[in-house]
Amino acid sequence: MTSTSTPTVALTGVHKVFKLKKEVVTAVAGIDLTIDRGEIVAFLGPNGAGKTTTIDMILGLTEPTKGTVLIDGLNPRHAVEAGRVSAVLQTGGLLHDLTVKETLQAVASLHDLAPRRTPINIDAIIEKTGLQPILNRKVSKCSGGEQQRLKFALALLPDPDLLILDEPTAGMDVNARREFWATMRKDADSGRTIIFATHYLEEAEQFAQRTILVNRGKVIADGPTDHIRAIAAGRTVSSTIGKNPEQTLAAVQSLPETKSATLTHDRLTVTTTNSDALALELLTNHGATDLEISKPSLENAFVDLTNAASNTATTAENNTTPEQEAAR
Ligand SMILES: Nc1ncnc2c1ncn2[C@@H]1O[C@H](COP(=O)(O)OP(=O)(O)OP(=O)(O)O)[C@@H](O)[C@H]1O
Known part of the structure; x- marks a missing residue:
């Protein structure tokens, strides 16, 4: 990670519409946001809120229908190619016949083909992610939690400025989740910008300084996680x-x-x-x-704010923001 090339994520008027045979789905309905260097941000929202679609656009996996996404002023694809952005995604991405070590070596050698800003230090990443005891294990024999840790290690190989995790602990039991976040925490102090989507609201409370609530493709609240909790419900x-x-x-x-x-x-x-x-x-x-x-949990804040946003959406002449609505 270099201090001169830190990403700022900037989404301006971003829309994403999927045109299917029989329907048109608006996954993202106008998102504007900026994420600065070193921020740890949780992306929260119910199923179908548009979190994954937004993350896919930040990663350059899909293009917005309208609006722009820039990472440090660059098109997301260029930022990913330059190794500035990495991701731990929900599914796929691992070859089951390789061992953990072979996987790390194979992916590291691919990164070595590209011009690098910093040399890859595989040993340091193995240490950080606690993969040493399972280095010779086949990926197919690793638990879900171990596979996610391997994906996390792979994401760290290019030493990205921005790390994106889409529900990284989905399907893990409580212990595996705790271990995963302990590993993450070791890395977060390094000043990397981290954006993660999660369904476990306590993970946002424990890990993110800033929480962005998304519902129906729009941001319905955005602020310090403590503040989001406080504005909801007294x-x-x-x-x-x-x-x-x-x-x-x-x-x-x-x-x-x-x-x-x-x-x-x-x-x-x-x-x-x-x-x-x-x-x-x-x-x-x-x-x-x-x-x-x-104190209200973030869960309560989430429900209140989501309801407030729905009420606001259905009341045409209502000019209050969801936050004002929730604070009433
Ligand atoms: N490729 C696609 N084609 C058509 N519709 C899609 C596509 N991808 C997403 N959608 C739709 O867009 C909406 C937003 O989906 P998205 O996966 O971004 O939500 P999410 O907040 O990540 O949900 P979850 O928490 O369930 O993963 C949903 O209604 C979904 O069905």
Whole structure:
């Protein structure tokens, strides 16, 4: 990685439309974003949101129907050819009859054909990705987690400035996921720009400084991961209401700070923008016991923001942003 050629990802007015026989699918419906050097960014969105299509355009695997994608001012294909961008993709990419070591050597020799900025240090990459114990194992005998680590090692060979991971831990168990992210973390400190798509929202919380939420081909929120969580839902207050819980539910629902309230048997769960006042009210006037206040998870933020975006989309004269909507 060289400091003089650091990529900035710039998407301007990017659309991608797939024309099928019987329908037209808009996978990306106008995305504008910039990702600066050294940022670690999570790309989150429900199935079909447009994450993979956007990543494919950043990698030059597919062209936008409209708009431009630039990496450090270059066309993505040129950036990939120059070894500035690498990816760990969801599927494919490995030859099952080769061993781990043969795979690394074969791919390294391909990179050696291109003019290089820095010499490839296979040993350092093996060390970083913990592949030493399985170097002589055939790829077909490696677990899913080990194969992903091998793909990660391959992606590091050209020492890219920008690393893109499309759901790199899909299908891994909890331990394999933890190991994968520990390996990633060792690399992230080096100042590489990293963009990853994930369905595991806790991975975004633990690993990304910035989270971009995508829904229906559009960015619906973009900011520091902590901020994304905070704008969504305030705090969740839950407590047991021994006496007249339905009456308490109705009282809580009428409060302006309440975003949502549910009652399961005698357990009341309320999402509110003023948790201290609600806790005081419940303890003082409603005989609440076993009261807990918790921060909203990114999962909650995601659901709220996605709903807010859908509501905004269906209300033509509504001029508020999803973030303003969610903060109400
Ligand atoms: N090659 C293609 N031809 C037609 N439609 C496509 C193609 N690729 C993607 N789509 C459609 O575009 C939309 C966005 O898909 P995309 O794979 O980018 O979403 P995603 O956010 O990555 O979803 P997931 O989390 O399920 O991987 C979907 O409706 C999908 O069916």
